[in-house]
Amino acid sequence: MHxxxxxxxxxxxxxxxxxxxxxxRLDRLIGVDDQKxxxxxxxxxxxxxxxxxxxxxxxxxxxxxxxxSVLRRPPLVILSGDVGSGKTELAETIGDAVARQxxxxxxxxxxxxxTRGKGQVGEMTQLLTTAFDYALAEATKLQxxxxxxxxxxxxxxxxxxxxxSRESAQMHHEDRAGVNAFIRGIDxxxxxxxxxxxxxxxxxxxxxxxxxxxxxxDILTFNRPxxxxxxxxxxxxxxxxGLSSVQIEGLVEATGAKDGxxxxxxxxxxxxxxxxxxxxxxxxxxxxxxxxxxxxxRPMQPTPAxxxxx
Ligand SMILES: Nc1ncnc2c1ncn2[C@@H]1O[C@H](COP(=O)(O)OP(=O)(O)O)[C@@H](O)[C@H]1O
Ligand SMILES: [Mg+2]
Numbered sequence: 311m312h313x314x315x316x317x318x319x320x321x322x323x324x325x326x327x328x329x330x331x332x333x334x335r336l337d338r339l340i341g342v343d344d345q346k347x348x349x350x351x352x353x354x355x356x357x358x359x360x361x362x363x364x365x366x367x368x369x370x371x372x373x374x375x376x377x378x379s380v381l382r383r384p385p386l387v388i389l390s391g392d393v394g395s396g397k398t399e400l401a402e403t404i405g406d407a408v409a410r411q412x413x414x415x416x417x418x419x420x421x422x423x424x425t426r427g428k429g430q431v432g433e434m435t436q437l438l439t440t441a442f443d444y445a446l447a448e449a450t451k452l453q454x455x456x457x458x459x460x461x462x463x464x465x466x467x468x469x470x471x472x473x474x475s476r477e478s479a480q481m482h483h484e485d486r487a488g489v490n491a492f493i494r495g496i497d498x499x500x501x502x503x504x505x506x507x508x509x510x511x512x513x514x515x516x517x518x519x520x521x522x523x524x525x526x527x528d529i530l531t532f533n534r535p536x537x538x539x540x541x542x543x544x545x546x547x548x549x550x551x552g553l554s555s556v557q558i559e560g561l562v563e564a565t566g567a568k569d570g571x572x573x574x575x576x577x578x579x580x581x582x583x584x585x586x587x588x589x590x591x592x593x594x595x596x597x598x599x600x601x602x603x604x605x606x607x608r609p610m611q612p613t614p615a616x617x618x619x620x
Contacts, residue, residue, distance in 0.1 A: 314436070314440055315436070315437065315440055317444060320421065320437065320440055320441055320444065321419045321420055321421055321441070321444075322420045322421075322422060323420070324417060324418060324419055324420070325402070325405065325417070325418040325420070326415055326416070326417050326418075327405035327406040327408070327409035327410075327415065327416045327417075327418070328406050328409040328410050328415075329405075329406050329409075332402065332403040332405065332406035333403070333406045333407075333410075335399060335402070335403045336400070336403035336404065336406055336407060339396050339399055339400060339403075340535065340539050340542055340543060340577070341396075341533075341535060341536075341539045342396050342400055342532065345389070345400060345530040345531075345532065346400065346404065346407065348528055348530060349387060349389075349400065349404050349509075349528075349530060350404055350407045350408050350411060352387055352507070352527055352528055353387075353404065353405075353408045353416075353461070353463065353507050354408055354411050354412055355380070355381065356385050356461065356505055356506070356507045357408070357412055357414060357416070357452075357457070357458050357460070357461035357505040358412050358414075358456075358457045358458070359381050359456065359457075360456030360457050361412075361457075362377055362380060362381060363377060363456075382500070383500075383527040384496050384497070384499070384500040384525040384526070384527060385496070385499050385500060385506060385507040385508055385527065386496050386507070386508045386509075386510065386522075386525050386526050386527060387507065387508070387509050387510070387526060387527055387528050387529075387530065388509075388510050388511075388512065388515070388518070388522075388523070388526045388528070388529045388530070389401060389509060389510070389511045389512075389530050389532060390511075390512050390513070390514075390515035390518075390529060390530070390531055390532065391513070391515075391531050391532030391533060392513065392532065392533065392534055392573075392576060392613075392615065392616050393513055393576060393578070393613055393616055394576035394577055394578025394579060394582070394613060395532035395533060395534060395576060395577060395578075396532055396577060397467075397511040397532050398467055398511060400532075401420075401463075401465050401467065401509045401511055402418065402420065402465070404463075404509075405417075405418050405463055408461065409461075412457075412461070414457075414458065414459060414460050414461060415460045415461075416460065416461045416462070416463060417448065417460065417461070417462050417463070418462075418463045418465060419441065419444065419445055419448075419462065419463070419464050419465065420465040420467060421437070421441050421464065421465060421466050421467065422467045422468050423437075423466060423467070423468050423469050423470070423471045423472065424467070424468035424470070424471070432487070434471065434472075434487070434488035434491070435487045435488055435490075435491045438466075438488060438491040438492050438495060439491050439494075439495065441464060441466075441495070442464070442491075442494075442495030442498060442499070445462050445464040445495075445499070445506050445508075446498060446499060446502065446504060446506065448462045448506070449461070449462040449499070449504035449505050449506035450502070450504050452504070452505050453503075453504050453505060454505075458504075458505035460505065461505040461506065461507070462504075462505065462506040462507075463506070463507050463508075463509060464506065464507070464508045464509070465508075465509050465511070466492070466508060466509070466510045466511070467510075467511045468511065468512075469510045469511060469512045470512055470513055470514050470517075471488065472488055472489055472492055472510075472512075472518075472519070472522070489519050489521070489522065492522060493519075493521055493522060493525070495508070496508060496522075496525050497525075510522075510526075513616045513618065514616070514618050515529065515531075515618060516618045517618065534573055534574060534575070534576050534577070535574075535575070535576075535577055535580075537562055537563075537566055539577075540562050540565050540566065540574070540575065540580065541558065541559070541562045543577065543580050543581065544558050544561050544562060544565070544580065545558055547581070547585055548561070548585075548588075548598075548603070551597075551598050552597075552598070553598070553600050553603070554600070557600035557603075557604075558600075560600065560604050561600075561603060561604065561607050564604060564607035564608050565579070565580060565584065565607060565612075567612075571612065572615055573612055573614075573615045574612055575610075575612045575613075576612065576613050578613075579610075579612050579613055583610065584606070584607055584610060587606050587610070588602070588603045588606055588607075591606060
């Protein structure tokens with residue numbers, strides 16, 4: 311056996327909300343209002359179950375069984391969808407909305423499976439088990455009657471390593487053990503009813519183990535931006551630089567599906583590839599011009615659509 315990973319080895323930087331930086335990033339996300347609302351409601355209830363009881367007393371007295379079925383859902387929300395569509399960004403910033411809404415501190419424990427758990431056999435299992443141990447221990451300290459004094463979010467990002475179905479014949483023994491550790495962790499949090507929730511991000515919902523899927527209180531889907539959403543991002547970034555609506559419209563088109571392609575740019579294609587290229591092209595001698603911007607955008611290829619086969 312390997313030694314148990316320490317808190318610092320296990321998690322990327324822990325974050326505590328409310329946090330003004332998270333709030334700014336959350337506000338910048340486009341086209342995810344519905345996901346935002348649903349996620350903050352679910353997380354809010356986990357840290358403040360009495361809120362639902364108050365609501366029921368007011369609107370549906372005698373609805374105890376109804377409440378029970380809502381409150382007993384496993385504390386897991388799955389964010390699924392194409393790369394660069396805002397899953398990580400939302401998961402890393404929603405804690406701020408919940409903290410403000412419930413007026414308590416929320417702590418995020420971010421665990422990325424992409425960069426970890428690729429080493430020795432047993433590592434993935436050990437990582438997940440330890441991560442759930444920490445989340446459970448932290449959340450237990452915050453437990454209160456009706457309303458907790460704080461809340462914990464465990465973020466399992468880039469969880470594709472976990473998403474191969476247990477039923478798949480090729481699935482490696484070790485992966486299966488990882489899935490089992492994940493399920494055990496979710497079930498432990500659910501049973502102890504501590505103020506903790508798990509957000510899992512994956513590009514491959516269809517390949518996700520049915521036992522994991524079944525446990526999700528909600529599955530939120532993220533998509534590439536349509537033309538109106540691309541326009542919004544581009545306007546926001548390029549209008550202040552002096553580009554006109556007509557010029558921006560050219561970029562909206564150039565970032566859409568072209569030449570018989572199925573998909574257009576992702577949000578991150580626009581914010582992390584296109585815009586920086588436009589800026590660096592002009593820097594340090596010229597100012598940004600729409601003609602050059604278009605010449606840069608046209609040949610640029612969107613990130614290929616993620617092949618999500620089960
Ligand atoms: N819905 C969105 N609105 C605005 N920008 C976005 C959106 N989604 C992604 N982005 C941009 O793309 C970057 C990468 O997004 P990220 O959340 O990491 O994607 P993923 O879905 O792969 O986790 C963000 O930092 C942001 O700049
Ligand atoms: Mg991500």
